[in-house]
Amino acid sequence: MTSPTLLLTLSLWLLAGSLLTEATYYRHHRYIPHFYRYREHSANTENLLPEISSPVREVPQPGVPTYPEIPEVFHPAPEVIPPIPGAFHPVPEVVHPAPEVYQPVPEASSRVFHGIMFDAGSTGTRIHIYKFIQKDPVELPVLDNEMYHAVKPGLSAYKDNPEEGGNTIRQLLKIAKKTVPEEEWRRTPVVLKATAGLRLLPEDKASALLKEVQEVFDESPFFVPNNSVSLMNGTNEGVLAWVTVNFLTGHLYSNTRRTVGILDLGGGSTQITFLPKSKKTIQSAPSNYIARFNLFNHTYQLYTHSYLGNGLYAARLATLGALGADGRVSSAFCHLYMHLFFPKCYAGYKLCYYEVMKVIKGIVHQPYEVKGSSIFYAFSYYFDRAVESGLIGEWAPTKESPFLQIIIFLCNKMTKYRAISPFLCMDMTYITCLLKEGFGFKENTVLQLAKKVNNVETSWALGATFDYFRNLNIH
Structure with a gap:
């Protein structure tokens, strides 16, 4: 056990x-x-x-x-x-997303500004109120819109009553106050430039008118820069009109250097300006017919000239022999008007043409290049008279074109059209002669008639506004 x-x-x-x-x-x-x-x-x-x-x-x-x-x-x-x-680490879900933070656009890239330019011409005073949007400080601004208004007669008609001439400027400034927002008044420049109408006046009378305009400007709520009222020379008139048209047609935006020429027909003077393609045009031109300036990082060398006394109204008086050596109307005007020239004009186109050619022949320089295929815009009285005589759109002064046919028809049927425009035959004949015998355009040259481009007036005023903001230094 x-x-x-x-x-x-x-x-x-x-x-x-x-x-x-x-x-x-x-x-x-x-x-x-x-x-x-x-x-x-x-x-x-x-x-x-x-x-x-x-x-x-x-x-x-x-x-x-x-x-x-x-x-x-x-x-x-x-x-x-x-x-x-x-x-x-995973981000917690945001049920209520935070509001988006507003990032203000730099002022230079979205600046909105206005400019007021007065064109004091021989037959009327026009106000141009421009609204610009500057998206890039080194590029061309965008023209948002233009407000345009004109009154007649021009400042030169008030040579003996400067105060009344100043009142016409006050009336136009009321339109500017309604157009430009009040908060913009103090930084919106107002400028007036007078052309051939005042250039043809005696110096003391022209100075009195310009002084009156200066006083009207000084009492206005707008910004009045130095030299805001001045008499513009003919070269600047042609160059600035060229800037206007090429800006409105988009040619200043492109780098192709393809531009269009301009033909401006005023009451007291006429201008031709274009960018030459041929060195021969520059070499064969008088030295004071070539102007240079810089605009938005481009240097331009233009052929340009203003012919004082070759505007439509001045040419009428010169054709009728109504101008004396000092450029003033002679006492023989009424007699010549009724008894000398009109009978010849009624007799037919050829006699009218012969009389008008005396005012042009040997005075107007023919630049080499206009005989080519350059495109020209014609405005002011070129357009106005074409409308009155039934010409609209492109104008081709050929022997078979409606242009000459209408002129011949009007002059040969002067009795019928005298009530509508007693000077229509003379004016249209003068325009034809100026283009052909003066500047040397071929008979098949096509001219673009234009009063406005993109709903903006074709005049030097827009170019002059650029000149103020950018200082083109034309010489």
Whole structure:
């Protein structure tokens, strides 16, 4: 019979072996995070006891107390997610997005400004109110719109009553106040430039008129720059009209250097201006017929000249012999008008043409290049008289064209049209002679008649406004 001491020793030995076996099992299968599991040294694994895949259930021994078996409970460890680098942290969802921050556009790229230019011509005074948008300080501004109004007669008609001439300027300034926003008045320049009408006046009378206009400007709410009232020379008149037309037709925006020429026929003077393509045009022209200026990083060299006394009204008087050597109307005007010229005009187109040619022949220079295919825009009285005589659109002065046919028809049938415009025959004959005998245009030259381009008046006024803002330095 086995002694109790031996039984107790044997039980303790079996219990110790069972605990050792369970300890080995749980050490091998406990949860080890991936980060550590794959970095565990192999030497540690070799020190573990072999894994028991199917442990043998212990058989209870007689006389050895038994304990209820406690079922093994597995609590899987939660998955450990490696920390995400800060740069990849998800951004919390914004339920109410923050309002967009307004970024103001730089002032230079969206500047809106106005300019007021008065054209004091021989037959009327015109006000041009321009609104510009400057998107880029080094590029051409965008002309948003123009407000235009004219009154007759011109300032020169008030040579003996300057105060009344100043009142016409006050009336036009009222239109400017309604057009330009009040908050813009103090920074909107107002400028007046007088042309041939005042250039033909005696100096003291022209100065009195300009002084009166200056006083009207000084009492206005607009910005009055230095030299805001002046007498403009003929060269600037032609160059600035060229700038206007080429700006409105888009030629100043392109880099092709393709431009159009201009023909401006006023009451007291007429201008021709174009960009020569041939060196021969420049070399054969008188030196004072070439003008240079810089505009928006481009230097232009133009052929330009203004013929004072060859405007439509001045040419009438000269044709009738009504102008003396000083340029004033002679006392013989009425007699010549009724008895000398009109009978010849009634007699037919050829006699009219002969009389008119005396005013042009040998006076007007013929530039070499107009005999080519250059495009010219003709405006002012070129346009007005063409409308009155039924010419609209392109004007082609050829022998077979409506232009000459209408002139011959009007002059040969002057009795019928005298009530409508007693000077129509003379004016149209003069225009024909000026283009052909004066400037030397070919009979098949096509002229673009235009009063407006893109709804803006074709005159020097827009170019003069650019001159004020940019200082073209014409010389």
